[in-house]
Amino acid sequence: MSATDETRWTRKDLLGIAELEPAEIALVLDTAESFREVAQRPIKKVPTLRGKSVVNLFFEASTRTRSSFELAEKRLSADSINVSTSGSSISKGETLIDTALNLQAMAPDLVVIRHEHPGVPHMLARRIAAGVVNAGDGAHEHPTQALLDAFTIRRRKGRLAGLKVAIVGDVLHSRVLRSNVQLLTKMGAEVTVAGPRIMMPVAMETLGVKVCYSLDEAVEDADVVMMLRVQLERHSKRIFPSVREYFKLFGLTAQRLERAKDDVIVMHPGPMNRGVEIASDVADGPYSVILEQVANGVAVRMAVLFLLLGARE
Amino acid sequence: MTAKSHPSLAFKREVLDAEGMRPILRRMAGELLERDRDLEQLMLVGIHTRGVPLAERLADEIERMEGKRPLFGTIDITLYRDDLSARPQPEVKQTRLPSPIDACVVVLCDDVLYTGRTVRAALDELNDYGRPRAVRLAVLVDRGHRELPIQADVVGKHVPTARAEVVDVGFEATDGGDYVHILEQTELERTQEEG
Numbered sequence: 084m085s086a087t088d089e090t091r092w093t094r095k096d097l098l099g100i101a102e103l104e105p106a107e108i109a110l111v112l113d114t115a116e117s118f119r120e121v122a123q124r125p126i127k128k129v130p131t132l133r134g135k136s137v138v139n140l141f142f143e144a145s146t147r148t149r150s151s152f153e154l155a156e157k158r159l160s161a162d163s164i165n166v167s168t169s170g171s172s173i174s175k176g177e178t179l180i181d182t183a184l185n186l187q188a189m190a191p192d193l194v195v196i197r198h199e200h201p202g203v204p205h206m207l208a209r210r211i212a213a214g215v216v217n218a219g220d221g222a223h224e225h226p227t228q229a230l231l232d233a234f235t236i237r238r239r240k241g242r243l244a245g246l247k248v249a250i251v252g253d254v255l256h257s258r259v260l261r262s263n264v265q266l267l268t269k270m271g272a273e274v275t276v277a278g279p280r281i282m283m284p285v286a287m288e289t290l291g292v293k294v295c296y297s298l299d300e301a302v303e304d305a306d307v308v309m310m311l312r313v314q315l316e317r318h319s320k321r322i323f324p325s326v327r328e329y330f331k332l333f334g335l336t337a338q339r340l341e342r343a344k345d346d347v348i349v350m351h352p353g354p355m356n357r358g359v360e361i362a363s364d365v366a367d368g369p370y371s372v373i374l375e376q377v378a379n380g381v382a383v384r385m386a387v388l389f390l391l392l393g394a395r396e
Numbered sequence: 397m398t399a400k401s402h403p404s405l406a407f408k409r410e411v412l413d414a415e416g417m418r419p420i421l422r423r424m425a426g427e428l429l430e431r432d433r434d435l436e437q438l439m440l441v442g443i444h445t446r447g448v449p450l451a452e453r454l455a456d457e458i459e460r461m462e463g464k465r466p467l468f469g470t471i472d473i474t475l476y477r478d479d480l481s482a483r484p485q486p487e488v489k490q491t492r493l494p495s496p497i498d499a500c501v502v503v504l505c506d507d508v509l510y511t512g513r514t515v516r517a518a519l520d521e522l523n524d525y526g527r528p529r530a531v532r533l534a535v536l537v538d539r540g541h542r543e544l545p546i547q548a549d550v551v552g553k554h555v556p557t558a559r560a561e562v563v564d565v566g567f568e569a570t571d572g573g574d575y576v577h578i579l580e581q582t583e584l585e586r587t588q589e590e591g
Contacts, residue, residue: 117488126524129475
């Protein structure tokens with residue numbers, strides 16, 4: 084499943100998985116393979132993006148994604164600055180468009196943006212000349228997370244096509260799910276999505292996945308089990324009765340995992356709620372690749388930065 | 397750049413065939429050994445793409461002469477290029493060096509020496525891996541037109557060329573045969589590139 088010689092990255096922005104062709108996805112994954120090696124060098128830095136500037140614009144809290152992007156930028160020798168909402172002019176009432184125009188005036192080469200509203204990165208991409216990477220927009224997309232998940236699966240399983248992938252949890256609020264479902268179905272995986280009915284959006288089946296409301300059914304014979312975080316901060320108390328009940332019905336335990344294939348891998352995009360969607364002994368257990376996902380995230384983001392910035396005409 | 401990837405390049409003449417290449421590889425290996433006899437610390441490093449099979453062949457020759465193989469590595473200079481934005485996207489391959497390289501004499505191997513920019517990038521990259529005792533350069537073909545003050549220590553063959561020409565090197569392992577061909581851009585291609 085490697086990209087053909089003719090595949091070239093021609094996009095200015097990476098806004099979502101929705102618009103990507105399978106060959107483009109394969110190109111990112113193949114490129115990331117080479118960047119993985121940079122992390123093992125004595126000097127973990129290459130001069131590739133010297134002189135390019137990147138703005139990390141995070142309107143929502145993020146530890147993993149932001150530090151992962153930052154590290155990827157530094158390893159490629161790009162100059163990066165971080166703008167977060169607290170303490171910036173955004174908290175002083177500046178509109179998003181004004182923020183964008185001011186950024187544009189500073190002529191960065193790339194803007195990495197996370198925002199609580201879907202579509203904000205797309206709006207920004209239309210307004211500024213710099214490339215835009217969506218680092219999560221509301222419950223819409225989180226393309227680099229899906230790419231790093233796919234990269235992790237492909238490294239472990241050697242392929243994506245034909246794999247049985249169960250994605251379980253708070254489907255309603257998950258941008259990770261939306262990007263992953265699109266990527267995995269495009270690459271030929273069989274995806275089952277499971278969660279409580281109150282966390283399952285209507286018409287989920289139209290995305291080409293199987294929908295079920297039982298963890299056990301979803302995990303049955305799975306090659307990959309991907310757990311989603313219950314986004315407690317996005318739930319009103321009314322629709323989320325109790326953490327204990329959730330764990331009882333949808334928490335992944337070692338016992339429940341036995342239904343999956345013998346060589347199953349367990350994934351989680353982080354941050355984990357131990358004892359809510361996943362038991363500690365599973366998260367730290369032999370099937371877990373959760374920390375591998377984090378390590379691979381840097382390589383995948385380096386590949387994305389390289390493709391977006393490395394060969395622009 | 398090879399005829400396979402550029403159908404608009406036309407074959408012009410043959411410089412070497414398999415018969416011709418064999419003694420040249422043997423002589424190059426001999427010249428390398430004259431300089432550095434200690435195989436424990438001699439590392440042949442092929443520059444992707446066609447430098448890799450060249451380094452392998454030189455290692456084969458050295459093994460035949462000495463009964464022992466030198467150290468072997470590969471290097472991909474894509475991330476160290478000075479012309480990243482100017483060309484179509486290159487494919488990033490992997491650098492694999494048996495570490496550490498500090499005590500070694502590293503011989504960079506490439507099929508063709510042209511502007512010298514590839515070698516410059518490879519030197520920068522090696523620098524990030526350590527401080528080799530010495531770095532040498534072995535090329536199968538030196539085609540002239542240097543843009544940097546870089547010369548090879550061991551040259552298979554000097555081949556004067558025009559800039560519009562392309563030197564196409566093939567090896568048994570990667571291309572099904574050993575050869576050095578000169579190709580020429582067709583008129584059409586040249587006008588397109590200038591325009």
